[in-house]
Amino acid sequence: MAMALAAAFGLASGSSQALAQPKELVIFAAASLKNALDEAAAGWARETGKPAPKMSYAASSALAKQLEAGAPADLFLSADLDWMDHAAGKGLIRPDTRVTLLANRIALIAPSDSTATIAKGPGLDLAAVVGQGRLAMANVDSVPAGKYGKAALEKLGAWDGVKDKLAQADNVRAALLLVSRGEAPLGIVYTTDAAADPKVKVLATFPPDSHPPILYPVAVTRDSTHPDAVAFLAYLRGAGPKAAFEKQGFTVLNKAANAT
The missing domain is CATH 3.40.190.10 (Periplasmic binding protein-like II)
Structure with missing residues (x-):
């Protein structure tokens, strides 16, 4: 009986520990960011000892619509301002975390x-x-x-x-x-x-003046409760990811939305 109780207690304790583990960090990102972000995510895992974030790559339009439909994500990286503005207009991001991170051609x-x-x-x-x-x-x-x-x-x-x-x-x-x-x-x-x-x-x-500026904003989503969401955003603004972005040909801007 004692062994049975101990086993049962051990099972319950293990289940509680599993439930206490934070869910994986989920990033919604424009498809063009895949190579650089995969490298940045691997760097995050090496430097912090934490699991690499789960990356979901697609068109910015599709990702914004998924967020609007209730899909869970912790960060949203768009390949243009319009779809980030759309998400902001729907109250789907935390405006205070918004940063224009990159530029492209x-x-x-x-x-x-x-x-x-x-x-x-x-x-x-x-x-x-x-x-x-x-x-x-x-x-x-x-x-x-x-x-x-x-x-x-x-x-x-x-x-x-x-x-x-x-x-x-x-x-x-x-x-x-x-x-x-x-x-x-x-x-x-x-x-x-x-x-x-x-x-x-x-x-x-194409000449830069032949189209609107190609800018990549990023923000933490409104519903994110992951303890590392803000930390990972801060990491993306750091030296390691900067090198990964520049290696792929991006221009790193790293400008907060409320910067003047």
């Missing part, structure tokens, strides 16, 4: 063995280069990379020629994959995405 890419060339400047004629193929882009109505790309093409006078020749993807990494696999002769992605895939090459980088 967009580029026109082709498979690494492509012989295509592009004449830069206004009047850009992509339709002739695309030919019977498709221009791979993230969704131009909702995904930040697609929206930036469309704005640049409109500014450069190339949109009308290619708007009916698009292969629109759910996120920028999916658009990158279409070009990497040779399924599309051209694509528009972030320069950081192009740098992460040796099977593509950059034909041209």
